[in-house]
Amino acid sequence: MAKDNQFVNQIADIETDFPRWYTDVVIKTKLVDYGPVKGTMVIRPYGYAIWENIQRELDARFKATGHKNAYFPLLIPYSFMTREAEHVEGFAPEVAVVTVGGGEELAEPLVIRPTSETIFGAMYSKWIQSYRDLPVLINQWANVMRWEKTTRPFLRTSEFLWQEGHTAHATEEEALEETMKMLGVYKEFAETVLAIPVFTGRKTEKEKFAGAVATFGMEAMMHDGKSLQAGTSHYLGQNFAKAFDVQFLDKDGTHKYVYTSSWGVSTRLIGALIMTHGDQRGLILPPAVAPVQTILVPIAAKKEGVLEATEALCAQLTAAGIRAETDTTDNSPGWKFNEWEMKGVPLRIELGPRDIEAGKMTLVRRDTHEKTEAPLENAAETVRNLLADIQANLLALAKKRKEERVVPAENMDELLQGVEGGNFVKAGWCGCRECEDKVKEQTAATARVLVEGEQADTCVCCGKKAKHVVLFARAY
Amino acid sequence: MAKDNQFVNQIADIETDFPRWYTDVVIKTKLVDYGPVKGTMVIRPYGYAIWENIQRELDARFKATGHKNAYFPLLIPYSFMTREAEHVEGFAPEVAVVTVGGGEELAEPLVIRPTSETIFGAMYSKWIQSYRDLPVLINQWANVMRWEKTTRPFLRTSEFLWQEGHTAHATEEEALEETMKMLGVYKEFAETVLAIPVFTGRKTEKEKFAGAVATFGMEAMMHDGKSLQAGTSHYLGQNFAKAFDVQFLDKDGTHKYVYTSSWGVSTRLIGALIMTHGDQRGLILPPAVAPVQTILVPIAAKKEGVLEATEALCAQLTAAGIRAETDTTDNSPGWKFNEWEMKGVPLRIELGPRDIEAGKMTLVRRDTHEKTEAPLENAAETVRNLLADIQANLLALAKKRKEERVVPAENMDELLQGVEGGNFVKAGWCGCRECEDKVKEQTAATARVLVEGEQADTCVCCGKKAKHVVLFARAY
Numbered sequence: 001m002a003k004d005n006q007f008v009n010q011i012a013d014i015e016t017d018f019p020r021w022y023t024d025v026v027i028k029t030k031l032v033d034y035g036p037v038k039g040t041m042v043i044r045p046y047g048y049a050i051w052e053n054i055q056r057e058l059d060a061r062f063k064a065t066g067h068k069n070a071y072f073p074l075l076i077p078y079s080f081m082t083r084e085a086e087h088v089e090g091f092a093p094e095v096a097v098v099t100v101g102g103g104e105e106l107a108e109p110l111v112i113r114p115t116s117e118t119i120f121g122a123m124y125s126k127w128i129q130s131y132r133d134l135p136v137l138i139n140q141w142a143n144v145m146r147w148e149k150t151t152r153p154f155l156r157t158s159e160f161l162w163q164e165g166h167t168a169h170a171t172e173e174e175a176l177e178e179t180m181k182m183l184g185v186y187k188e189f190a191e192t193v194l195a196i197p198v199f200t201g202r203k204t205e206k207e208k209f210a211g212a213v214a215t216f217g218m219e220a221m222m223h224d225g226k227s228l229q230a231g232t233s234h235y236l237g238q239n240f241a242k243a244f245d246v247q248f249l250d251k252d253g254t255h256k257y258v259y260t261s262s263w264g265v266s267t268r269l270i271g272a273l274i275m276t277h278g279d280q281r282g283l284i285l286p287p288a289v290a291p292v293q294t295i296l297v298p299i300a301a302k303k304e305g306v307l308e309a310t311e312a313l314c315a316q317l318t319a320a321g322i323r324a325e326t327d328t329t330d331n332s333p334g335w336k337f338n339e340w341e342m343k344g345v346p347l348r349i350e351l352g353p354r355d356i357e358a359g360k361m362t363l364v365r366r367d368t369h370e371k372t373e374a375p376l377e378n379a380a381e382t383v384r385n386l387l388a389d390i391q392a393n394l395l396a397l398a399k400k401r402k403e404e405r406v407v408p409a410e411n412m413d414e415l416l417q418g419v420e421g422g423n424f425v426k427a428g429w430c431g432c433r434e435c436e437d438k439v440k441e442q443t444a445a446t447a448r449v450l451v452e453g454e455q456a457d458t459c460v461c462c463g464k465k466a467k468h469v470v471l472f473a474r475a476y
Numbered sequence: 477m478a479k480d481n482q483f484v485n486q487i488a489d490i491e492t493d494f495p496r497w498y499t500d501v502v503i504k505t506k507l508v509d510y511g512p513v514k515g516t517m518v519i520r521p522y523g524y525a526i527w528e529n530i531q532r533e534l535d536a537r538f539k540a541t542g543h544k545n546a547y548f549p550l551l552i553p554y555s556f557m558t559r560e561a562e563h564v565e566g567f568a569p570e571v572a573v574v575t576v577g578g579g580e581e582l583a584e585p586l587v588i589r590p591t592s593e594t595i596f597g598a599m600y601s602k603w604i605q606s607y608r609d610l611p612v613l614i615n616q617w618a619n620v621m622r623w624e625k626t627t628r629p630f631l632r633t634s635e636f637l638w639q640e641g642h643t644a645h646a647t648e649e650e651a652l653e654e655t656m657k658m659l660g661v662y663k664e665f666a667e668t669v670l671a672i673p674v675f676t677g678r679k680t681e682k683e684k685f686a687g688a689v690a691t692f693g694m695e696a697m698m699h700d701g702k703s704l705q706a707g708t709s710h711y712l713g714q715n716f717a718k719a720f721d722v723q724f725l726d727k728d729g730t731h732k733y734v735y736t737s738s739w740g741v742s743t744r745l746i747g748a749l750i751m752t753h754g755d756q757r758g759l760i761l762p763p764a765v766a767p768v769q770t771i772l773v774p775i776a777a778k779k780e781g782v783l784e785a786t787e788a789l790c791a792q793l794t795a796a797g798i799r800a801e802t803d804t805t806d807n808s809p810g811w812k813f814n815e816w817e818m819k820g821v822p823l824r825i826e827l828g829p830r831d832i833e834a835g836k837m838t839l840v841r842r843d844t845h846e847k848t849e850a851p852l853e854n855a856a857e858t859v860r861n862l863l864a865d866i867q868a869n870l871l872a873l874a875k876k877r878k879e880e881r882v883v884p885a886e887n888m889d890e891l892l893q894g895v896e897g898g899n900f901v902k903a904g905w906c907g908c909r910e911c912e913d914k915v916k917e918q919t920a921a922t923a924r925v926l927v928e929g930e931q932a933d934t935c936v937c938c939g940k941k942a943k944h945v946v947l948f949a950r951a952y
Contacts, residue, residue: 035549036556036598037586045544045614052545068521069528073511074588074619074635075572080512093579096551098588100573101634102623110513112550112574112588122512138521143550143619147578158577159550 007282007342014280018224023152025274025282029343032153039151039158043267046343047154049291050270051161055141057193057288058163058265061185067137067165072119074143075110080118083243087117090210094146096158112145117211117236117262120166121244128258130249131170135178139165144266154271155228155476162266168246168258175259176235182263183216183233190230194269195286195394196220196276197402198230199424199471201449206436209262213237219448219471221402222275225422227448227473230272233263271476276398283344284366286394287387293323294383295340299333299352310351313361313379320380322387341366346390347383367393406471409460412442415472419445424473428456428466435461445472483758483818490756494700499628501750501758505819508629515627515634519743522819523630525767526746527637531617533669533764534639534741537661543613543641548595550619551586556594559719563593566686570622572634588621593687593712593738596642597720604734606725607646611654615641630747631704631952638742644722644734651735652711658739659692659709666706670745671762671870672696672752673878674706675900675947677925682912685738689713695924695947697878698751701898703924703949706748709739747952752874759820760842762870763863769799770859771816775809775828786827789837789855796856798863817842822866823859843869882947885936888918891948895921900949904932904942911937921948 010028012020026032031047034040043051059069075098082088091114098110113119124136145159154160165182169175183200190196198218208215212234219227240246241257250256277284287293294317298310310326317324327336333350340348350362361379364371367390374382409415409427418425425445429435438461440446451469459466486504488496502508507523510516519527535545551574558564567590574586589595600612621635630636641658645651659676666672674694684691688710695703716722717733726732753760763769770793774786786802793800803812809826816824826838837855840847843866850858885891885903894901901921905911914937916922927945935942 033599033602036553036595037549037551040549040551042549042599043547045546048546049544051547068525070521070524071519071527071637073513073516073518074621075513075516077512095578096574096586097576098572099575100585102571102625103569109576110572119512123509123518126509145550149578161547 007338008280011280011282011342014223014278021278022275025278025342026153029283031270031274034153037158039148041153041157041159043161046291047270050273050285050289051267053289053291054193054269055163058189059141061189062139062163062165065181065185067139067167070138070140071142072116072123072140074113076113076116076119078109078111080122081111083118084211084239086239087211091115091146094148096145096147113142114144114146115262115264116140116142116144116164116166117240117260118244121240121246121260124168124258124260125244125246128168128246128248131251134168134170134248134258135174136168137165137178138167139163152271154267154274160267162264164262164264167261168241169260170248170250170256170258172237172259175237175261179214179216179233179235179261179263182261183218183231186218186231186233186263186265190218190220191395193286193288194273194276195288195391195398196230196272197395197399199402199449201452201471203232203449204436204447204470206433207447209234211236211239213239217449219473219475220272220276221398221405221424221473222272222476223278224275225405225419225424225473227424227475228268228272228275229448229475230269231263231265234261236260236262277394278344281338282342284394285344285346287346287391290344290346291323292325292340292343292345293387294325294347294349295336295345296324296326296349296351297333297336297340298326298328299350299355301328303353305356306351306353309356313349313351313376317380317383320384322380322383324383337364347386349383365390367397409472410458411460412439415439415445415460416443419443419472419474424448424471426451426454426469426471427460428458429468429470430459430462430464431467432462435459439472443472445474447471448473448475483814484756487756487758487818490699490754497754498751501754501818502629505759507746507750510629513634515624517629517633517635519637522767523746526749526761526765527743529765529767530669530745531639534665535617537665538615538639538641541657541661543615543643545616546614547616547618548592548599550589552589552592552595554585554587556598557587559594560687560715562715563687567591567622570624572621572623589618590620590622591738591740592616592618592620592640592642593716594720597716597722597736600644600734601720601722604644604722604724607727610644610646610724610734611650612644613641613654614643615639628747630743630750636743638740640738640740643737644717645736646724646726646732646734648713648735651713651737655690655692655709655711655737655739658737659694659707662694662707662709662739662741666694666696667871669762669764670749670752671764671867671874672706672748673871673875675878675925677928677947679708679925680912680923680946682909683923685710687712687715689715693925695949695951696748696752697874697881697900697949698748698952699754700751701881701895701900701949703900703951704744704748704751705924705951706745707739707741710737712736712738753870754820757814758818760870761820761822763822763867766820766822767799768801768816768819768821769863770801770823770825771812771821772800772802772825772827773809773812773816774802774804775826775831777804779829781832782827782829785832789825789827789852793856793859796860798856798859800859813840823862825859841866843873885948886934887936888915891915891921891936892919895919895948895950900924900947902927902930902945902947903936904934905944905946906935906938906940907943908938911935915948919948921950923947924949924951
């Protein structure tokens with residue numbers, strides 16, 4: 001780290017003030033800015049480029065599993081919301097409502113979609129007639145709106161971008177299989193692309209999606225030991241099929257309601273990236289989603305041939321499919337080092353007159369700060385291997401934290417101690433809502449997922465016989 | 477065309493009832509459906525796949541010309557709209573207004589963006605300080621909303637999808653250059669990808685964007701001789717810079733307002749595709765945007781080896797980068813031929829036992845209905861060449877119409893005759909609003925673009941000295 005690192009001085013301490021560290025980093029790296037309306041955000045080009053990389057990777061996975069994209073309307077009649085009792089209870093309090101259109105008061109108020117189960121239901125009712133029409137496997141990339149009181153860029157804003165898959169099936173078995181398949185797609189994506197290992201599992205009744213039979217979630221452990229819900233997949237049973245009369249004529253000649261699923265991830269994943277990998281210097285972006293994978297900094301750029309050689313190397317890397325850029329501004333090299341470190345670029349290449357003469361380049365990794373030299377020959381291969389190493393190392397580091405920071409608890413004191421120490425806590429639970437509420441009240445931790453295949457003797461709260469093992473954590 | 481073509485019987489006659497032909501085609505081919513709220517549409521997977529192809533092609537062009545994507549909020553404070561006098565006059569009557577959020581009446585009503593000049597202006601004012609920050613070249617892919625009284629899928633709906641570029645520059649010259657550059661990008665894209673040749677040119681004061689100094693548009697001639705505005709690029713001067721105080725410190729040490737441009741195309745382009753290339757059998761999609769470029773139909777599919785051979789050929793084409801699909805449903809071949817013709821797939825391959833034995837395939841073009849045979853060897857190359865031919869032929873056909881159907885007019889009678897005959901009409905115009913209004917009143921034609929480099933003696937309406945040559949047409 002160069003001595004004149006003004007950037008680091010402007011970022012709050014990551015260990016003692018993580019919330020401010022987060023805000024400092026997202027604003028200073030120009031990922032995002034606050035919009036004019038309270039609770040909204042502007043996703044700036046550097047942040048949006050991450051989202052484009054996420055979209056490309058996810059979209060390929062959705063299509064490989066047989067899904068097609070479509071686009072459904074933003075505005076939903078308010079009456080649709082009320083057709084599924086739990087759904088309206090969960091979402092009505094946080095909707096934005098359009099009451100005027102084209103200068104006239106509307107006969108029925110319209111809701112800006114907080115999620116689209118209802119409008120998909122209404123259309124599926126029209127499109128699905130026979131078992132031949134099933135399954136229907138549709139995804140949409142869209143903006144949604146949930147009016148939130150406390151907001152933070154990427155983590156919780158009134159408007160955000162996401163994808164929502166909505167599928168309809170002839171049987172319960174198929175719909176459940178789809179629900180679990182997409183949870184699996186999310187998990188593989190999170191680990192492979194975002195370098196974020198996750199816990200997956202079923203949610204409690206209290207934490208499930210409003211209108212679902214069962215919600216399955218993936219939870220990621222952030223730098224501060226808190227959990228971030230990074231994606232959910234819902235088995236909706238026949239709840240929405242009944243609310244919107246989605247029936248089909250089955251092979252046996254009888255009419256049946258379809259079984260549906262829905263699943264989504266959002267721009268929240270960008271928040272997960274930041275809080276999983278970042279350090280005191282700023283962002284650390286996994287190469288698979290970094291808008292710039294390699295930044296080239298010419299040293300003594302005014303000396304003859306230096307800038308040309310740097311740009312030639314950059315062109316070579318770009319031609320090999322590496323997202324490379326040359327910093328040609330007239331800032332000092334030290335300034336550039338610090339700025340691109342703050343922006344989380346995984347690899348820096350320095351090229352000066354002596355390097356060029358010796359036919360080599362200097363490489364500096366963002367994750368380990370390791371500085372090495374390598375011949376200019378086969379530069380693309382060298383860089384590609386280093387980027388793969390960095391991607392793997394970031395996953396390994398995150399995995400280590402995820403494994404080390406899970407502690408067991410037998411009683412409420414241990415649970416509290418556990419979460420205060422920045423851990424996830426594994427504990428028995430009797431299954432009753434009262435205990436779940438008490439845990440939250442006393443420790444600010446919530447049940448993140450039910451742990452499959454493990455058993456506990458007693459409930460961490462009431463001491464009665466445990467029905468489930470639960471992963472508790474404080475959460476974003 | 478097979479005798480049992482039920483599909484064609486269900487589509488209104490293209491020559492005598494073009495509007496109904498259009499509606500029949502978009503609904504029956506499952507491009508789109510009507511949404512539950514009046515004036516909204518659901519873009520179904522087959523239609524959305526066309527949009528994805530359009531997006532991919534355009535996005536590559538935007539990035540190649542130095543633009544980056546970002547995402548700005550959907551909701552705009554109503555007060556922003558009023559800061560630019562012409563802008564609010566043009567857009568206020570057609571906005572949808574959010575008055576309730578999170579269960580409470582909002583202090584200030586919020587508008588769902590009909591376009592985003594105002595909110596880009598507000599953020600640019602924050603981000604741009606110095607000449608070093610310029611130019612700013614940002615695009616966004618987004619949904620927008622304009623409350624319309626008369627709506628038609630893709631052509632005019634209350635919500636639609638589009639992209640909007642918003643750029644800021646240090647000088648008028650640069651901003652004008654950008655405006656024209658993006659008009660050129662649109663034109664090249666329309667011809668190369670959509671196979672739609674266009675007229676481009678400046679719009680009259682009456683037809684320009686509300687808030688622009690000058691609007692440049694591209695106009696395409698539809699099957700019925702009417703014009704469709706397929707894209708616009710606006711030079712905004714300092715209008716929005718002044719309304720939102722977007723100033724920069726220039727090299728000379730003084731503060732100056734930036735000059736801005738904006739430009740957009742929308743899902744309307746899908747309507748343009750349909751109405752340019754379609755025929756009585758339904759859609760004809762140019763290969764560059766067709767979701768399915770080649771449909772394979774097995775003949776006598778139950779005979780041993782036929783289905784396997786067809787799917788093997790399909791896999792071979794797919795591996796070569798061709799969007800190919802096999803129709804494995806149990807419909808009759810004749811039914812399949814008609815259905816895929818209606819859906820506009822550019823090329824059909826039939827493969828039966830005799831073809832397989834002889835090592836060949838039967839190819840049928842959607843555009844010319846020409847049927848040929850070709851060896852199975854090098855199938856991908858054969859198909860690729862045929863698709864390129866089809867793409868070129870569709871453009872040639874559209875160009876021919878565009879050239880043949882422009883007629884001159886010396887007076888209002890000729891103008892009326894011209895547009896009633898399904899033509900664009902080139903005529904002199906004195907430049908006054910009164911004559912422009914009178915032309916519309918008497919002929920239902922409007923000034924589409926001003927023709928550069930041509931001169932006329934007299935105004936087609938008042939007979940006074942002509943200032944411009946104008947391309948008049950009835951328009952969608």
